[in-house]
Amino acid sequence: MSGAASRRVGWMAFGLLLLLSAVMLSLAVGSRAIAPSVVWEALVHGGMSDDAQVVRSLRVPRTVIGVLVGLALAVAGTVLQGITRNPIAEPGILGISQGASLGVVCAIAFAGVHSLTGYVWYAFVGAGLAAVCIYAVASGGRGGASPVKLALAGAAMNAFLASLISAVLTTNARALDEFRFWDVGSISGRDASIAGQVWPFLLAGLLLVLAMARGLDALALGDDIARGLGRNVALLRATGALGATVLTGAAVAAAGPIAFTGLAVPHIARALVGPQHRWLLPMAALLGPVMLLLADVLGRVVVRPSEVPVAVMTALAGVPFLVALVRRKKVAAA
């Protein structure tokens, strides 16, 4: 094993360690702090104490959803950055998440769908439409889909969809009461069954991504070279976009729109293990949940006794990344 490879394995092990500590923190910290040993006891042996109840019925579902959503968003961001060859592509910035939440809000308000397995399809449709629109707008005109055009088109799309959502919610008071988190993403107060319902969709999205992951490295070299290497570029892009859409749609259906996880995580992962996607994707899959869980834990403690939705925290943590990226010359000049 070469030095580079063992270093990558080392980083992966470190990522796994981080993930485990983030999970532990997420289980232990909250309005009621619980010692790790008690958490462990509750997980392994059960028990009927108050602490054990809190851990099992509130924090475990929340943590599991956090892990799933973080993983989905980070992988979706990595794939989007790969297929657009654009460093700021991310489901939240591009408005894909917002499209998914509009789909869900419409499903709840107009179609009377109230279960995740029901409205997740609407989320896919919303996310897919938003993704197609964004790319069409940004690649229209001369110069193709440059970062600034993608970001602007995404900002416009976000504003448009957010106003549609707030129009639907204003006119539909019941939907507003039931589903406040469609405004801001949050993983608190979710039923344990949500995690059980969402994982098959995530698995489908991950399989789509895995099917095309080998092609991402070729795509990074440019369309022409990828074609020369025998890749079907259009098919690669379509599969990747579909995979990212499914992952985003499922994540939004579970937690509402959460921005910037898909932006920051792939860049951190790339800095650690390099740009090859067979290392990058797993690393992003490890770090995504870490970022989401840490943001969530922070959101629980920062303004006690109330809680800050996780999407607010990820945005605050992610924006410095965007700014740093933009300040690198290549991005702004592209």
Place this chain on the structure above:
Amino acid sequence: MTYLPPAGPSGRSPVRPAGHTVVRAGHRGSFLLHRRALAVAVVLAVLLAAAVVASLCVGESYVAPGEVVRVLLGLPSPDELVVGTLRLPRLVTGVLVGAAFGVSGALIQTVARNPLASPDVIGVTHGAGAATVAAMTFGLTSYAVLPYVSVVGGLLAALLVYVLAWRGGLAASRFVLVGIGISVALGSLARLFVTKGDYLVAQQAKTWLTGSLNGRGYDQAAPLATVLVLLVPFLLWAARAQRGAAFDEDTATALGIGLGRVRLGLSVLGVVLASVATGAAGPVDFVALLAPQIARRLTRTPHIPLMCSALMGALIVVVADLLARRLLAPLELPVGVFTALVGAPYLMWLIVSARSSRTGGTA
């Protein structure tokens, strides 16, 4: 940006740009008046007056236009309560907010020489929003102080974006990208403060954040009007300085225009206007983007016309508020929702139709 070619020497004024009339005040003062811009301004003013009357007529109960005009003229009328006390304050706020956003957008787009750099895109309105919500959360709810808080917030946000986007120069694309990021961060910060505040404050702040004229009245309009009146001399300066600021660096330097100073003045003025307007009605998105662009297309002037932008902004807000009030009656949509529904597709259209890959020159 092209400058109009002089129409050639003629009797009294040696240079007379096409389409302009020279207005002389005595022997010393003179001002170039764009004839088409003047016509557009008159038409917009008439439309605005019509929209104002229509907006005062329509509501839960219908009031005849004749009665509305009587109330406006201060004559006794049975509908004085509905029109004068309930509808007029909200309308006045809307007109002022729209005008302020329109002028602000015109100034900032002139400085950036880029239609995409409107105050809502570059984080000014969100900065004002976050500062106001923060002030509300910490128990500062007096309408006498809040407008100043939002001005400070808007200026700080603009400064932050400027500093972060500066890297041995200011590229428009970097400016816009940083602005979008900072807007998101400040929006999140505002939400964080909403979570922190107690229930009543949270409700108040939430309505405010959607950009709504509902329940706005003279309390909000008064500080805005004061600031606007105080800014009139500066706006007159801006109307003149604006033409110079639209040139590229070399042309402006050759003409002897202190470009740095002019740009700074125009941007500060624009940021202050946008912040005060946000302080009064919350972030009413995209008015500052739309109004100057439409006004400029109507007048076909090389620079963005300030007066027409103000009228256009006011017209947009009044009409949008009218529609937002009545379309889904008895439910009311926030006016910000409505302007975003129209403005966001327009922004996308601008992106698609942009002629170069960089969306404009340097800011």
